[in-house]
Amino acid sequence: xxxxxxxxxxxxxxxxxxxxxxxxxxxxxxxxxxxxxxxxxxxxxxxxxxxxxxxxxxxxxxxxxxxxxxxxxxxxxxxxxxxxxxxxxxxxxxxxxxxxxxxxxxxxxxxxxxxxxxxxxxxxxxxxxxxxxxxxxxxxxxxxxxxxxxxxxxxxxxxxxxxxxxxxxxxxxxxxxxxxxxxxxxxxxxxxxxxxxxxxxxxxxxxxxxxxxxxxxxxxxxxxxxxxxxxxxxxxxxxxx
Amino acid sequence: xxxxxxxxxxxxxxxxxxxxxxxxxxxxxxxxxxxxxxxxxxxxxxxxxxxxxxxxxxxxxxxxxxxxxxxxxxxxxxxxxxxxxxxxxxxxxxxxxxxxxxxxxxxxxxxxxxxxxxxxxxxxxxxxxxxxxxxxxxxxxxxxxxxxxxxxxxxxxxxxxxxxxxxxxxxxxxxxxxxxxxxxxxxxxxxxxxxx
Ligand SMILES: [Zn+2]
Ligand SMILES: [Zn+2]
Numbered sequence: 419x420x421x422x423x424x425x426x427x428x429x430x431x432x433x434x435x436x437x438x439x440x441x442x443x444x445x446x447x448x449x450x451x452x453x454x455x456x457x458x459x460x461x462x463x464x465x466x467x468x469x470x471x472x473x474x475x476x477x478x479x480x481x482x483x484x485x486x487x488x489x490x491x492x493x494x495x496x497x498x499x500x501x502x503x504x505x506x507x508x509x510x511x512x513x514x515x516x517x518x519x520x521x522x523x524x525x526x527x528x529x530x531x532x533x534x535x536x537x538x539x540x541x542x543x544x545x546x547x548x549x550x551x552x553x554x555x556x557x558x559x560x561x562x563x564x565x566x567x568x569x570x571x572x573x574x575x576x577x578x579x580x581x582x583x584x585x586x587x588x589x590x591x592x593x594x595x596x597x598x599x600x601x602x603x604x605x606x607x608x609x610x611x612x613x614x615x616x617x618x619x620x621x622x623x624x625x626x627x628x629x630x631x632x633x634x635x636x637x638x639x640x641x642x643x644x645x646x647x648x649x650x651x652x653x654x655x656x657x658x659x
Numbered sequence: 660x661x662x663x664x665x666x667x668x669x670x671x672x673x674x675x676x677x678x679x680x681x682x683x684x685x686x687x688x689x690x691x692x693x694x695x696x697x698x699x700x701x702x703x704x705x706x707x708x709x710x711x712x713x714x715x716x717x718x719x720x721x722x723x724x725x726x727x728x729x730x731x732x733x734x735x736x737x738x739x740x741x742x743x744x745x746x747x748x749x750x751x752x753x754x755x756x757x758x759x760x761x762x763x764x765x766x767x768x769x770x771x772x773x774x775x776x777x778x779x780x781x782x783x784x785x786x787x788x789x790x791x792x793x794x795x796x797x798x799x800x801x802x803x804x805x806x807x808x809x810x811x812x813x814x815x816x817x818x819x820x821x822x823x824x825x826x827x828x829x830x831x832x833x834x835x836x837x838x839x840x841x842x843x844x845x846x847x848x849x850x851x852x853x854x855x
Contacts, residue, residue: 429771432675434676465840465841466844494843512770516771519771656775
């Protein structure tokens, strides 16, 4: 069966002499791994369409349950090559791609996350310093896969607390937290920044400039939370030194 | 008996791009080969592991301490061509007029795979530039995202040194039609245009 959709290249992996395994986040099928024949040859008809971040219209062929359907076509909608051409910007984008790969299920469409990835990449291309867009993407992604850390109200009783416990993925009040260690003391600013990011629209996120300290605090919290949930360090973090 | 073949299949699946099915096919092929041929294959693998190694200077593959290219006194010793894999050297050597030294990185940067500069031979390249009066580093990493960010990273770490860093041009493949090129390839080719 031939299926058509659009997708973003998350990752490629060389296979055999000139073939490539290409992992897309697609609009209609969630994450799909495909097999592309010979794109690494200089005269391949795939051209540059299988480079990471490329947004394309794609077709792939294979049985519904085929583990590795064959990619038959990829026509570029938007290449996002300006993100790829700067080392620092590409590092940021790589983190977005890695998180997507880790958290999004295969063959399970999530139009929300797909649209968000496309708009986040457009924002990064316009201004790679747009740190808030990356945070926004991380929060929304965690929210849609059910791993959003709970920053407001004790996870047990709902009472007030600023003590975040990594092991609970939540803030927990003193009365409920017997024995478990506090990992972060959250500042009030960080709690409202996180809840605002989840509801603000794209235009607002581009306008708002919160204090660097707050952005860093929230980034660090999300990094540690993701590490706890996935039980490993992100590969892209090795580059942050 | 079953165990011995199973063992060979398992060993073959360690090779890149070889899945279980292919490994089984190869194993049965090896089984049907004449003894002399099969044993010669086994010996060739043994010999490579015993004798072949990376050149201490450029990380090309060699049987000596220093490879043939590095020991060749007729070469341009102040130009180094940087490539990702030793196999690329053989291709570059077919180009007439390039008679320089090489440096093999043994890979390319890839954040999503956790391939950091420390995993490649970039520090060794910097040392060669620092100590050997190199005047030009030609970066011939692959024209894809990994090769491109690797080139940029090398340009950054070499910026303190009085060395010219050049990148091979992006262009359209010879013999192809422009109408089949995609916008990124064509854009890069335009960027690299030159006056006739
Ligand atoms: Zn409580
Ligand atoms: Zn050498």
